Amino acid sequence: MNHFEYRDGILHAEDVAISAIAEAVGTPFYVYSTATLERHYRVFADAFSQEGLDALVCYAVKANSNLSVIRTLAQLGAGADVVSEGELRRALAAGVPPEKIVFSGVGKTVSELEFALNAGILEINVESLPELEMLSDTAQRLGREAHVAIRVNPDVDAKTHEKIATGKKENKFGIDIEYAGQIYARAANLPGIKPVSIAVHIGSQLTSLDPYRAAFAKLAETVETLQKQGIGIERLDLGGGLGIPYDASDSEPPLPSDYAKVVRESVGHLNLPIMLEPGRLIVGNSGLLVTEVILEKVGETRRFVIVDAAMNDLIRPSLYDGHHEIMPVREPAENAQKSAADVVGPVCESGDTFAKNRQLPPLDHGDLVAFGSAGAYGAVMASTYNTRLLVPEVLVKGDQFAVIRPRQTYEELLALDHMAEWLD
Structure with missing residues (x-):
């Protein structure tokens, strides 16, 4: 609406x-329209609370980074998902608390990591072993501890446009999910690094819930394996990507309430807080x-x-x-x-x-x-x-x-x- x-x-x-x-x-x-921004945020956030899930909604700033748009959502309780230092600065300037900000992205620079660590944000989503080691060196030098999630690539076809698909092995994003145990073991032994979360994001403008079911099932299985290895996962970052209707002749994308049910059915048994990063769906x-x-x-x-x-x-x-x-x-x-x-x-x-x-x-x-x-x-x-x-x-x-x-x-x-x- x-x-x-x-x-x-x-x-x-x-x-x-x-x-x-x-x-x-x-x-x-x-x-x-402010009324539309507010309504879409509330409908999305309420869907997860009604399923009994402890969910932090971090608005994906890349979708629309105007300060007034971000401030409107922050006043409703939204956090922010950012993919650059510029977006992080925008989120902070708009009033998003640093403890509600997650920094995603496949190519963060040392200066961006420094800024994020000094800002004290909630977590940094790491997408490769070299990035993890670079973050460790940066955190040590600054005397900081980086709270990190490893973004895993579940090799799931999101059935969306090829330029906005991110969850297949041929995409540049994340670490192959079968190597998660090795990467987390490495993270746990690196100075300045505290692994706290696991992240997944399979694409944008998804119009079916089936890819989410497949990705979240793999994620849950991976978390259970990590827990058996003694690696503590404190929360789950489930990404964003739920589509919107652009063409009146198209079938309606899934409702947030249906999406929330899939999340509960897929990962609810893990009893972990979750983070969600809608962008297009909100704005x-x-x-x-x-x-x-x-x-x-x-x-x-x-x-x-x-x-x-x-x-x-x-x-x-x-x-x-x-x-x-x-x-x-x-x-x-x-x-x-x-x-x-x-x-x-x-x-x-x-x-x-x-x-x-x-x-x-x-x-x-x-x-x-x-x-x-x-x-x-x-x-x-x-x-x-x-x-x-x-x-x-x-x-x-x-x-x-x-x-x-x-x-x-x-x-x-x-x-x-x-x-x-x-x-x-």
Whole structure:
């Protein structure tokens, strides 16, 4: 469920007309609904408490790292799952307590490990033996003890897009699960290291619970083996990845309540606290990308709707063949004649295409359209390709809205470059 609907013929975000935001900030822009963020977090967290599970929900900051989004979730009790020093700094700046932050990722640098250790975060998820040894050296040098999880790779096919699958042996993530005993034994004997957890994450945008069942069954078996070896596991990190509906014609992804039942059935008998790291599930349907029609270009075989947003603003369709619902901000008449159209942006790439053969009503210069389900992996993946400015982000709460990241100016963008001294 989200909080975007037509009222008196105009698309609204909660109680604010999208057209009013466009008039205030220009296009393109991202807009997020506080009510949706809060509802999705509560539905997810409550599902696990209702199953009697001791669960810490650590929001995956990579999905949408705006400080106001993180703060909104932190005020509800969320922790944070981060994958870089920058994301860790964002989580701390937004008010997430360090004892609720987990640092994941396959390629952490020494300086990032130093920052994490000095910040006193909950745990660092280690993905290789060299990383474990590097962390040990760093912790010793700083006089710190690193609480770690070993991320295991269960070799489970998540049945998702190949670019967001992470749980197969050919993926770069984690340590082969059959070697977990050896790695934990090594970790227990390294100075500055305290193994406390075991982590697994098999991919993103999962629409079936079967891969989770398979992965969690392997995880439970591994934990029991480790316990028999005298290795204490204090909690389980189960990752994230539950999908959201992008296309109204698709079948609905599993509900958080169904996912929580699978977790209880798979690992509940271990009687250990768990951590969960949802990202897209919380923020994906909380956001829209709003753009203005520049013009329609109609040829012999194709109708193109050219808008002022581009692939640099929302790369999912180009990168992942991602589907986003396209909604005119002014509600079309019931009898409006629709026809197939390609919705494209101004970037000099054929890949700058948001949709092909989408049935849309007539659209004229100046009309506003909104791309749905753009709250995750939208603004956070944006670039300045073609020297296009980063677009604003807006947060709505009830009848209020605030610009939570202003539109970049050309002066700010050009100032990032420095002319070589011999060219002055």
